[in-house]
Amino acid sequence: MIRLTIDGRRVESRNGEYLLTLARRAGIEIPTLCHHEAVEPAGACRLCMVEITRPQWNGWSKLVTACLYPAEEGLIVKTSTERVLRTRREVLELLLARSPRAEAVRRLAAQYGILEPKYAVDQEGDNCILCDICTRVCATHVTGAISRVNRGVAKKVATPFDEASDVCVGCMACARSCPTDAIAFSQDGATRAIWGKTFEVVPCTVCGAPTVTREQARWMAQRKGVAEEDFYVCDVCKVAKTGLSCRKVMW
Amino acid sequence: MGAFGIDDILARHVGQEQSLIEILHDIQLRFRHLPQETLAEVAGHCGVPLSRVYSVATFYTAFSFTKKGDTVCRICMGTACHVKGAQLIREEAEKVLGIGAGRTTSDGKYSLEVVNCVGACAMAPVVIVNEAYHGKFKPVELKKLLGRGE
Amino acid sequence: MKQTLATLPVLRAKLKEERSKLRCIMVCCGTGCRARGGMQVADAIRDELSAAGLAGSVPVELTRTGCHGWCEQGPIVTFEPEGVFYTQVKPEKAKEIVASFQSGEPVSKLLFRDTKTKRSIVTYHEIPFYSKQTRWAMRNVGRISPTEIGQYIARDGYKALEKVLSGMTPEDVISEVEKAGLRGRGGGGFDAGRKWRSCRKAKGDVKYLICNGDEGDPGAFMDRSIMEADPHGVLEGMIIAAYAIGAREGFIYVRQEYPLAVEHLGMAIASARENGLLGENILGTGFSFDIRIARGGGAFVCGESSALMRSIEGKPGEPRAKYVHATDRGLFDRPTVLNNVETFINVPLILDRGAAWFAALGTDGSKGTKAFSVVGKVNHNGLIEVPMGMSLKELIFDVAGGIPKGRTFKAVQTGGPSGGCLPEALLDLPVDFDSLTEAGSMMGSGGLIVMDDRNCMVDVARYFIHFLVEESCGKCVPCRDGLKQLLEILARITKGQGREDDLDKIDSLCFVLTEGSLCALGKSAANPVLSTVRHFREEYEQHIKDHFCRAGVCRDLCRYEITDACTGCTLCAKACPVECIAGDRKQVHVIDQSKCTRCGSCFDVCNFGAVEVRSAR
Numbered sequence A: 001m002i003r004l005t006i007d008g009r010r011v012e013s014r015n016g017e018y019l020l021t022l023a024r025r026a027g028i029e030i031p032t033l034c035h036h037e038a039v040e041p042a043g044a045c046r047l048c049m050v051e052i053t054r055p056q057w058n059g060w061s062k063l064v065t066a067c068l069y070p071a072e073e074g075l076i077v078k079t080s081t082e083r084v085l086r087t088r089r090e091v092l093e094l095l096l097a098r099s100p101r102a103e104a105v106r107r108l109a110a111q112y113g114i115l116e117p118k119y120a121v122d123q124e125g126d127n128c129i130l131c132d133i134c135t136r137v138c139a140t141h142v143t144g145a146i147s148r149v150n151r152g153v154a155k156k157v158a159t160p161f162d163e164a165s166d167v168c169v170g171c172m173a174c175a176r177s178c179p180t181d182a183i184a185f186s187q188d189g190a191t192r193a194i195w196g197k198t199f200e201v202v203p204c205t206v207c208g209a210p211t212v213t214r215e216q217a218r219w220m221a222q223r224k225g226v227a228e229e230d231f232y233v234c235d236v237c238k239v240a241k242t243g244l245s246c247r248k249v250m251w
Numbered sequence B: 001m002g003a004f005g006i007d008d009i010l011a012r013h014v015g016q017e018q019s020l021i022e023i024l025h026d027i028q029l030r031f032r033h034l035p036q037e038t039l040a041e042v043a044g045h046c047g048v049p050l051s052r053v054y055s056v057a058t059f060y061t062a063f064s065f066t067k068k069g070d071t072v073c074r075i076c077m078g079t080a081c082h083v084k085g086a087q088l089i090r091e092e093a094e095k096v097l098g099i100g101a102g103r104t105t106s107d108g109k110y111s112l113e114v115v116n117c118v119g120a121c122a123m124a125p126v127v128i129v130n131e132a133y134h135g136k137f138k139p140v141e142l143k144k145l146l147g148r149g150e
Numbered sequence C: 001m002k003q004t005l006a007t008l009p010v011l012r013a014k015l016k017e018e019r020s021k022l023r024c025i026m027v028c029c030g031t032g033c034r035a036r037g038g039m040q041v042a043d044a045i046r047d048e049l050s051a052a053g054l055a056g057s058v059p060v061e062l063t064r065t066g067c068h069g070w071c072e073q074g075p076i077v078t079f080e081p082e083g084v085f086y087t088q089v090k091p092e093k094a095k096e097i098v099a100s101f102q103s104g105e106p107v108s109k110l111l112f113r114d115t116k117t118k119r120s121i122v123t124y125h126e127i128p129f130y131s132k133q134t135r136w137a138m139r140n141v142g143r144i145s146p147t148e149i150g151q152y153i154a155r156d157g158y159k160a161l162e163k164v165l166s167g168m169t170p171e172d173v174i175s176e177v178e179k180a181g182l183r184g185r186g187g188g189g190f191d192a193g194r195k196w197r198s199c200r201k202a203k204g205d206v207k208y209l210i211c212n213g214d215e216g217d218p219g220a221f222m223d224r225s226i227m228e229a230d231p232h233g234v235l236e237g238m239i240i241a242a243y244a245i246g247a248r249e250g251f252i253y254v255r256q257e258y259p260l261a262v263e264h265l266g267m268a269i270a271s272a273r274e275n276g277l278l279g280e281n282i283l284g285t286g287f288s289f290d291i292r293i294a295r296g297g298g299a300f301v302c303g304e305s306s307a308l309m310r311s312i313e314g315k316p317g318e319p320r321a322k323y324v325h326a327t328d329r330g331l332f333d334r335p336t337v338l339n340n341v342e343t344f345i346n347v348p349l350i351l352d353r354g355a356a357w358f359a360a361l362g363t364d365g366s367k368g369t370k371a372f373s374v375v376g377k378v379n380h381n382g383l384i385e386v387p388m389g390m391s392l393k394e395l396i397f398d399v400a401g402g403i404p405k406g407r408t409f410k411a412v413q414t415g416g417p418s419g420g421c422l423p424e425a426l427l428d429l430p431v432d433f434d435s436l437t438e439a440g441s442m443m444g445s446g447g448l449i450v451m452d453d454r455n456c457m458v459d460v461a462r463y464f465i466h467f468l469v470e471e472s473c474g475k476c477v478p479c480r481d482g483l484k485q486l487l488e489i490l491a492r493i494t495k496g497q498g499r500e501d502d503l504d505k506i507d508s509l510c511f512v513l514t515e516g517s518l519c520a521l522g523k524s525a526a527n528p529v530l531s532t533v534r535h536f537r538e539e540y541e542q543h544i545k546d547h548f549c550r551a552g553v554c555r556d557l558c559r560y561e562i563t564d565a566c567t568g569c570t571l572c573a574k575a576c577p578v579e580c581i582a583g584d585r586k587q588v589h590v591i592d593q594s595k596c597t598r599c600g601s602c603f604d605v606c607n608f609g610a611v612e613v614r615s616a617r
């Protein structure tokens, strides 16, 4: 058993979980934007910074990202020192200048007392803060249709050559997991469009409500070794029939 | 099999993600760019999604999707060259060729690129035309070097 | 033929004996000298030698060497063992050179002329640029053909490996390196022996060794010179390290901008394999280790260890948090040691001559010698290897010959984009890892860019931030967006649009970069700015408040005027690229301000100090 303290509270971890997990379990709030339960941590947004030290460090301490730092015996973790808060505020300033319209960013910034960005605002800035959740979700759980492209300031999320991707199945996992609603999509009855590609959403064979796209059903059927048709029953009807949720299949 | 003339390149490298960058280097060397069509074949060979190949190809400056000109003029903008006036050479080159850095003239003859140090800093500032290095370079020498003198 | 522990010493003795009777003409064919016709010079000398029929009693050899580190004097030709040193040789001079080789009479026009004493110097032993150096890491640089393994072996090459495999345990090797106090030459100055020990201790039977030949610091080229000129030295260091940590596979990551280094390393690997020094069953001892070359893709961040490993894995070079050490989980998630080129080339020396010998060089905290790339506004641009702890002043003024054209020293930039600018007041600082870090800069890989009063410190800060904006991997917020904001502010200041609160904003941005960034690229990115603000604050203020760039670099903030000191020599009028200087011979000249592009050519050519930089207003 690993024992450590977070904000003075004693916490325990059996297998070296990340500090973020432990803090949340202890009810200590640490803001995050690039953390997502379904994927490996990336350490991209730098909001979850905490200060760590040890008695034998003689007063020396350092900042680390809670989402990536594993629990260690005897560690002293502080989540809201002046150093942590200043760093967090400065990161939020940068995010606000980048994506001034992103709701999640504005809300967090406001929480930290920032209403007007102090840096030059990118008027063309879209809502994408490059947290990389969407690309990690798609690569880990779906087909890897999108990726981070370019380097540095030119970095963005896109399909290869910004063209409709051959392998995107239109599952919307990316758009749903985006913290800032930065991924454009549209759904109009039985038609769905995302990443420049249009999909047909098959109606539920029982009640007629939209289920999944044909491509997604085909992809899942292939992966699970079951019939494509199994996926053309909506959640509600499936629960009614079997007591199982079809969502589970995917995640 | 492949219709893009990269079979021999792929054959030289084991089909795994690790080979990706070396394969792209070889393709870039042969075609002076990465032809878009070849990437899917590379992805198949290495067993990764196309998006991964695209991600790598756009991350590294060694790779480009547009064909480089017959003559590639590279201007070193490394620190040693910078403090010795590389910026003036760059401006002169942009003027002489009528294109910005990173571009190729519309007739496909010249490409202009900037690089960060080629390790010839003791002869700064440095200009490289195709494979030939030119040290202690003066902006006025550029027209002659590129054969674009009036 | 594959050598063994028994045959290698015999081969070495034979090669030594043969080579001790040789007289050599050595022509530098490194990247720099090639650029200025080194290969043609070598060919011309070869033809001349055969025409002269120099088959007499003493065997003669023509050797094409790698870069000496003094490319500005190239192409360089030397005679060994005499040490005669010819500079800026043209192929037409081949006949005279061969004649001088025969007669012993130097060709005076090709000799190096000391700028201070105006004296011609015959051998490199007497040229201060060389005589004040202590070349250990660069012991073979310019002295052997990098493509002939025999020449390396004859200069005690692979002797340390032989010693290691003749009875030292991996533990012995690590202790020796630890005792020597070898610190990594790639930037951080981390203790090499300690790193090896953690990797040796790490669990797992597959371990990797990597040599970092990415040399991303623009302005530094010691690793290029070493890889081009002495590739076997790097290989030998790596083989010993692999033995120490228990690796069977290694990589050399070389930047693709160094084609000659890639070529020479490739040839060296092949001939080391042929000679039983690399591959299966090295020297018949049962120890196996092989090396592959991985070419970089033109990304500065790939010099950073975790990004470099991702790049070898075939991924984009994005760094990872280092909460788990690479010595536990590095390349392909296996225990890995990464060291710099210069770190490795020191290893055979330590094993051959002993830790105590090595530790006697340098200072308490920084042992051994260090190669510096001293470039910019100095008389002698080149590679200078000296014991750690020499003062900046000695390096710049005594060895590198001081500032040219009678201008005044302003600053020296050390440590590349992660380092800082140090002013004149700090010139007595000894160059070692800790002193430079304390002064707010860094040793880095050893780049020293010297600047004079014609360099603007705000512009230099802007230059580095611009460099970093283009080279940031873009993964984390502080580095990607913070650098972008920083560049925006610095660019504004250099255009005369600086604002009162800009220095405060710069301060905040430097804070978030240093505290918040994911990898050392971002964490150290503030150094070029912080150090210039700290040491040259009034220059920033002058830009912001007075709209004046005294160095005459920021074009919107200056103009050039010709004063009465003008003698009418017409030099400036001839130098002006836009022909906007008018004036008759012997008359004071005048600049047409409407056409002037403020390139400063007139200022630089005037011998009478008659051109002045004034505020644009």
Ligand SMILES: Cc1cc2nc3c(=O)[nH]c(=O)nc-3n(C[C@H](O)[C@H](O)[C@H](O)COP(=O)(O)O)c2cc1C
Binding pocket: C183, C184, C185, C186, C187, C188, C189, C190, C192, C212, C213, C214, C215, C216, C217, C300, C301, C302, C303, C304, C305, C306, C338, C339, C340, C341, C343, C445, C519, C520, C521
């Ligand atoms: C942005 C960045 C760039 C770097 N570039 C290089 C490089 O080009 N060459 C190098 O040897 N080390 C470079 N380093 C340092 C390496 O990460 C690493 O510390 C070093 O190669 C380890 O070898 P050493 O201990 O022998 O110095 C760089 C570090 C950073 C953060």
Ligand code: SF4
Binding pocket: A137, A138, A142, A143, A144, A145, A146, A167, A168, A169, A170, A171, A172, A173, A174, A175, A194, A195
């Ligand atoms: S909609 Fe397309 S891009 Fe988005 S997660 Fe699904 S497959 Fe990937």
Ligand code: SF4
Binding pocket: A127, A128, A129, A130, A131, A132, A133, A134, A135, A157, A174, A177, A178, A179, A180, A181, A182, A183
């Ligand atoms: S689109 Fe959304 S999920 Fe994807 S990187 Fe941008 S902000 Fe993150």
Ligand code: FES
Binding pocket: A031, A032, A033, A034, A035, A042, A043, A044, A045, A046, A047, A048, A049, A065, A066, A067, A068
């Ligand atoms: S949540 Fe930890 S860095 Fe984003």
Ligand code: FES
Binding pocket: B076, B077, B078, B079, B080, B081, B082, B116, B117, B118, B119, B120, B121, B122, B124, B125, B126, C218, C219, C220
């Ligand atoms: S800075 Fe230009 S060659 Fe190094």
Ligand code: FES
Binding pocket: C028, C029, C030, C031, C032, C033, C034, C066, C067, C068, C069, C070, C071, C072, C074, C075, C076
């Ligand atoms: S290449 Fe000859 S001295 Fe550098």
